[in-house]
Amino acid sequence: MANQPHASGHMMPLQPPWLEPVRQQLVRRGRGGRLPSGILISGSPGIGKALLTTSVVQSLLCQRSSGDEPGCGDCNACRSLEGGVHPEVRLLEPAEPGKDILVDAVRDAAEFLTLSGSAGTLRALVIRPADSLNLNAANALLKTLEEPPAGASLFLEAARPASLPATIRSRCQQVDIASPTINEVHDWLAADTDQPERVAEAYAASLNRPLLAREILTDAAALEAWETDRQILTNLLDASNLHSSAAALQRSVPERLFPRLQALLLSAQRLLLVGQLDAFGEQFPRTQLLDFARARGARRLAWLAQQSLEWQRQNSANLSPALRSEAIALALGRR
């Protein structure tokens, strides 16, 4: 990771550029004692919700930074934050990944917020992810959001903010992180890899999610997963053999493949209608993609793109993988 000098003289990691405007804005509000008591940070998985929360909290608790500077990364406060032991910060997360956050955990965290902290400092509760609060837990949280203790701020991170009760959403200020363009993230991604020539590919493969792109660039398993998916999708484009398509689908990891399949179908549609490849489509042979698009037509491609979301949902339903793969291969095939 590239470094940049901090006012304290300490070298710190390059700040994620697409998060900078909102980070600075929240930090300035925090310094002025005007941080909302509920901040709902939304955006796709891998877009940097946790990174934003962490850097806002760090800026505000750092013993050296001032103004809207990022935390120094070196003082006691920054170090205890990094170690997850800062006394003014509590992380509320499911006991196991993918499980709900339960009401007892919320009550416990709400009590932490009422304990008297050092005057004038931020006391932060980070809920990661907030869309895993079950209904009772969300209701228990509501009281704290309605009457927050002085100095307390709740950071709710959610990929699916619409799944939160409206009563929770209406008591938070919503900060939505949109997908940055490749130009906005290129240097940040390139600083982290010895293969800067693959940045554009990784970003396309991540479907414009910077943290996932960084994983593809730095983690051999994530790169291999992308290469596997690209191979499967290339097979599907060919689609001359129903059985090999179905077999390829069955080997795939659906929650990873289907969003990429949808991106490929949208690329094919765009190529057909506008004659241009987007960044995701550029990862596939143009002639093959164009042949695939022509054989199906724009309307069918739009329907298939919509359908790919449905296939992803069905993945959690109790259907036979073999039958499902065959039905999908059939739908994608030539008519």
Ligand SMILES: [Zn+2]
């Ligand atoms: Zn610091």
